């Protein structure tokens with residue numbers, strides 16, 4: 135029998151104010167490390183909500199591209215004020231999709247297609263993710279998700295910035311080569327062609343941008359458990375994280 139503990143807890147955040155919140159499990163790490171896969175399984179098993187924070191940045195990146203804010207020349211400056219207005223104009227919601235094993239993204243009432251998940255949009259996301267005002271505009275939406283039920287949050291700065299008080303923090307990584315290989319398999323299984331070298335180059339470029347930006351860089355929280363999944367299958371990763379959750383008092 136699965137016993138789900140999702141009781142609200144009180145916690146004190148910075149300014150001394152007491153907030154009601156539920157258990158939070160953070161899974162941070164680079165693209166292709168397996169965060170989404172394990173986050174989905176944890177959320178399903180525990181009956182928690184799933185925050186796919188990368189999807190937020192992907193949506194803003196895609197909309198910025200469609201609005202002509204992202205030039206092909208990556209060095210060209212982006213107008214942060216315009217980007218902020220665009221970000222604020224987006225009403226974003228998630229809905230679990232049992233077929234894809236990910237959340238569907240609803241923007242201003244319309245479901246966004248799977249194109250948001252491709253590597254090109256991942257690149258747009260990492261270009262707009264460097265802007266402090268954009269990150270700030272997305273912060274409350276993310277934190278509010280922990281006010282309604284238990285939460286599994288997948289991203290880059292879940293444990294360091296968004297939920298510093300989280301019950302469980304995992305930094306899930308894997309070598310760039312292992313992650314590129316997974317992407318190739320994913321694309322081939324979807325009937326698409328895939329160039330390993332091109333994917334590896336793109337992954338490394340995105341890692342570089344995410345790890346070296348001035349605000350909320352991708353890095354493990356001081357109290358995170360580090361897991362390198364390069365030679366671990368997805369089930370082993372899940373079991374390790376489950377053990378860590380149990381150690382922190384989350385019941386399965």
Ligand SMILES: Nc1ncnc2c1ncn2[C@@H]1O[C@H](COP(=O)(O)OP(=O)(O)OP(=O)(O)O)[C@@H](O)[C@H]1O
Pocket residue numbers: 163164165166167168169170171172188316317320363366367368369371
């Ligand atoms: N431990 C694992 N071993 C091998 N393949 C894995 C493992 N975990 C996940 N995968 C596969 O690797 C691919 C990428 O996984 P997933 O989408 O979960 O990564 P991610 O970290 O969420 O990436 P992104 O941040 O880009 O969304 C998927 O096809 C998934 O099935």
Ligand SMILES: Nc1ccn([C@@H]2O[C@H](COP(=O)(O)O)[C@@H](O)[C@H]2O)c(=O)n1
Pocket residue numbers: 165187188189191192256259260261263288289290291292340344
């Ligand atoms: N908490 C987060 C999550 C994501 N990003 C940026 O979005 C890009 C896409 O993320 P995926 O997890 O969907 O691959 C990512 O490369 C980051 O640039 C972020 O900054 N913070």
